[in-house]
Amino acid sequence: MAGVTASGLTKRFGRTEALKAVDLAIEDGEFLALLGPSGCGKTTLLRLLAGFEVPDAGELRLGGQIVARAGWALPPEARNVGMVFQSYALWPHMSVAGNVAFALRVRGVAAGERRRRVAEALDLVGLGGFAERKPAQLSGGQKQRVALARCLAMRPAVVLLDEPLANLDAHLRESMQAEFRRFHREIGATFVYVTHDQNEAMALADRIAVMDRGALQQVAAPQSLYREPATEMVARFVGRGMLLPATVRGRQNGFIVAEALGSPVCVRGSGEAGEQRLLCVRPADLGLGASGIAARVTAATFQGAATVVTVLAEAGEEALTLECHGAPPAEGDLVHVCLRDGWLLPGKVGA
Numbered sequence: 270m271a272g273v274t275a276s277g278l279t280k281r282f283g284r285t286e287a288l289k290a291v292d293l294a295i296e297d298g299e300f301l302a303l304l305g306p307s308g309c310g311k312t313t314l315l316r317l318l319a320g321f322e323v324p325d326a327g328e329l330r331l332g333g334q335i336v337a338r339a340g341w342a343l344p345p346e347a348r349n350v351g352m353v354f355q356s357y358a359l360w361p362h363m364s365v366a367g368n369v370a371f372a373l374r375v376r377g378v379a380a381g382e383r384r385r386r387v388a389e390a391l392d393l394v395g396l397g398g399f400a401e402r403k404p405a406q407l408s409g410g411q412k413q414r415v416a417l418a419r420c421l422a423m424r425p426a427v428v429l430l431d432e433p434l435a436n437l438d439a440h441l442r443e444s445m446q447a448e449f450r451r452f453h454r455e456i457g458a459t460f461v462y463v464t465h466d467q468n469e470a471m472a473l474a475d476r477i478a479v480m481d482r483g484a485l486q487q488v489a490a491p492q493s494l495y496r497e498p499a500t501e502m503v504a505r506f507v508g509r510g511m512l513l514p515a516t517v518r519g520r521q522n523g524f525i526v527a528e529a530l531g532s533p534v535c536v537r538g539s540g541e542a543g544e545q546r547l548l549c550v551r552p553a554d555l556g557l558g559a560s561g562i563a564a565r566v567t568a569a570t571f572q573g574a575a576t577v578v579t580v581l582a583e584a585g586e587e588a589l590t591l592e593c594h595g596a597p598p599a600e601g602d603l604v605h606v607c608l609r610d611g612w613l614l615p616g617k618v619g620a
């Protein structure tokens with residue numbers, strides 16, 4: 270078993286800085302999700318952990334052992350790490366059992382032990398009866414399980430998964446998520462799971478590392494990432510956060526009293542009177558009331574359980590989105606928006 274420590278890990282492709290001095294410590298046995306928009310460097314970080322890329326600067330340790338530094342990397346086969354690719358990468362001419370056994374054979378694992386490990390890995394992913402099938406005779410979800418079984422049969426200390434469920438339909442994705450949690454519990458390895466789907470990251474991970482343009486933005490448990498985003502990017506990316514300019518007025522009963530869009534609001538966070546800050550609010554934090562922030566309705570879209578209402582505050586420029594469960598207002602109506610919850614981002618505006 271092994272934890273992972275990256276210090277100042279940097280990777281450039283020509284002029285693209287795919288990873289910028291990433292510092293990240295993953296605990297032994299932890300389930301960490303790497304979350305971020307397309308092109309932010311998730312696969313690059315995973316490939317560095319696996320040993321498929323050499324860093325330009327910084328250092329990487331697996332279980333305390335240095336496995337990469339500037340210009341040098343221990344090759345993948347010398348690390349106790351398994352990777353599951355998004356594309357499955359199965360050999361089409363080999364049976365399911367043959368695919369799972371292949372890397373074991375390359376590593377010289379004896380035939381008896383090989384058979385035992387293949388059977389165990391296929392049982393773990395629920396494909397015990399599929400050993401003789403060819404990949405073409407499997408569904409997408411079953412192929413994904415074979416790819417996972419192939420990785421688990423190697424008994425890696427660190428399992429790296431690159432968007433393993435991206436090709437599956439929503440229903441199958443959900444049931445596979447529960448299974449990934451079970452695999453993690455049963456084998457006890459460290460899991461690093463790349464996704465750009467925040468709900469998947471929240472459902473699966475002990476902690477989530479959010480990346481943007483090659484840099485780590487925040488590493489936190491799902492709850493605190495959602496409730497207490499550290500940066501503007503995280504606030505907007507996770508949970509459809511909206512940011513409002515706010516001025517801190519003081520403190521009351523452990524909360525901050527601030528002014529946003531011309532109205533007093535009571536929010537979570539810290540700050541000193543007079544500071545200009547950004548306030549993160551989510552659609553579920555907002556409601557329509559008799560008083561509050563005066564705003565004009567710009568759109569109202571019926572979505573079944575709720576009507577999604579977009580408003581423009583009289584004193585603001587950013588559109589606010591909220592969910593209305595009662596009788597919805599009409600486009601052009603003047604309404605009052607009240608705030609049930611909000612979080613003041615830590616940094617001062619302009620600082």
Ligand SMILES: Nc1ncnc2c1ncn2[C@@H]1O[C@H](COP(=O)(O)OP(=O)(O)OP(=O)(O)O)[C@@H](O)[C@H]1O
Pocket residue numbers: 282283285286287305306307308309310311312313314465
């Ligand atoms: N082999 C390469 N050569 C040149 N540029 C590369 C290479 N691999 C990645 N990049 C660039 O590095 C950046 C990060 O790419 P990466 O594949 O890590 O992103 P990602 O977060 O995995 O994105 P996605 O969610 O789309 O898979 C991108 O700008 C990409 O174009």
Ligand SMILES: [Mg+2]
Pocket residue numbers: 311312313
């Ligand atoms: Mg990728």
